[in-house]
Amino acid sequence: MKQDLTAAAEEHSLEIECIWPGQATLGECPIWDERRQCLFWIDSLEKKIWRSDVAGAGAQAYKLPDLIGSIGLCSDGRFVSGLASGFAFIDISSDPVGVEWIGNPEPEKADTRLNDGKVDRQGRFWCGTMNQDFATPNASLYRLDPDLAWHRLETGFTVSNGIAFSLDGKTLYFSDSRVDRSFQYSLDPVTGELSDCRGFVDTTAYEGRIDGATVDADGNYWGALFDGSAVGCFTADGKMMRHIKLPVTCPTMCAFGGPQMDVLFVTSARFSMNEAQIAAETLAGGLFAIRGLGVRGIPEPRFDAT
Numbered sequence: 543m544k545q546d547l548t549a550a551a552e553e554h555s556l557e558i559e560c561i562w563p564g565q566a567t568l569g570e571c572p573i574w575d576e577r578r579q580c581l582f583w584i585d586s587l588e589k590k591i592w593r594s595d596v597a598g599a600g601a602q603a604y605k606l607p608d609l610i611g612s613i614g615l616c617s618d619g620r621f622v623s624g625l626a627s628g629f630a631f632i633d634i635s636s637d638p639v640g641v642e643w644i645g646n647p648e649p650e651k652a653d654t655r656l657n658d659g660k661v662d663r664q665g666r667f668w669c670g671t672m673n674q675d676f677a678t679p680n681a682s683l684y685r686l687d688p689d690l691a692w693h694r695l696e697t698g699f700t701v702s703n704g705i706a707f708s709l710d711g712k713t714l715y716f717s718d719s720r721v722d723r724s725f726q727y728s729l730d731p732v733t734g735e736l737s738d739c740r741g742f743v744d745t746t747a748y749e750g751r752i753d754g755a756t757v758d759a760d761g762n763y764w765g766a767l768f769d770g771s772a773v774g775c776f777t778a779d780g781k782m783m784r785h786i787k788l789p790v791t792c793p794t795m796c797a798f799g800g801p802q803m804d805v806l807f808v809t810s811a812r813f814s815m816n817e818a819q820i821a822a823e824t825l826a827g828g829l830f831a832i833r834g835l836g837v838r839g840i841p842e843p844r845f846d847a848t
């Protein structure tokens with residue numbers, strides 16, 4: 543029996559707007575670029591990076607040669623990314639888009655691909671794989687360092703998700719979404735080593751499972767609740783503080799942005815829905831902006847190859 547959140551949850555002063563009703567198959571990875579003052583997000587399965595202004599206007603897509611799991615900002619204006627066949631830099635300033643391959647951490651595994659990823663406070667790119675059957679527990683968590691060497695930190699997951707970092711960079715958040723588990727690790731900011739894996743949010747108490755996530759300027763953790771039609775905000779010790787309902791079943795990832803860093807952008811997906819569900823949920827795959835939260839994010843750190 544899932545917890546009844548209706549009493550604690552409703553927040554009537556919020557404005558929730560679908561700012562891009564573009565029906566992504568698998569929208570993911572919203573990221574605010576404070577230098578360009580624009581929003582980027584991806585459609586993993588349609589092999590695209592999308593860009594728009596803060597209001598979703600002027601949306602344009604950049605076509606990629608491969609499925610894409612995640613992007614992070616680089617200090618040189620490119621993206622560091624987890625593509626299905628490996629880590630790569632992506633340069634959207636050229637046409638066609640420039641792709642500089644870094645390497646495939648799992649060339650021996652035909653059934654996995656890189657999925658959720660994020661740059662940590664020290665500028666390293668963390669990215670986890672997922673099994674494309676969403677079930678076999680042979681996915682791993684990797685750290686790509688500025689010297690472009692990658693390191694496998696953990697293994698045995700189904701779908702890597704929920705990667706985010708505490709403000710002091712000493713905690714890594716992670717979720718294995720298909721088994722509905724979320725964790726915290728102690729992260730040594732200097733060496734990038736992980737230790738002391740412990741349970742974080744008990745998402746089995748709520749509808750949905752933690753997909754993509756971010757940490758706000760107060761140090762609280764915001765996670766998209768895939769199959770739960772909501773985003774949840776959790777304290778650093780795993781207690782749900784806020785639960786914000788969305789008009790789509792499958793929100794996938796959230797990130798703060800906008801000139802004041804006070805808008806929460808949320809991507810969503812439709813790949814897991816059947817035809818009847820898609821017909822009933824026309825906004826599925828859209829990009830949402832939640833305003834009026836009274837919370838800000840902080841700019842994303844950048845990856846800087848040495």
Ligand SMILES: O=C(O)[C@H](O)[C@@H](O)[C@H](O)[C@H](O)CO
Pocket residue numbers: 568586657658676701702703719720751752753768794811
């Ligand atoms: O089903 C789930 O539990 C997962 O959350 C996925 O569906 C994600 O969206 C994943 O990140 C795919 O890229």
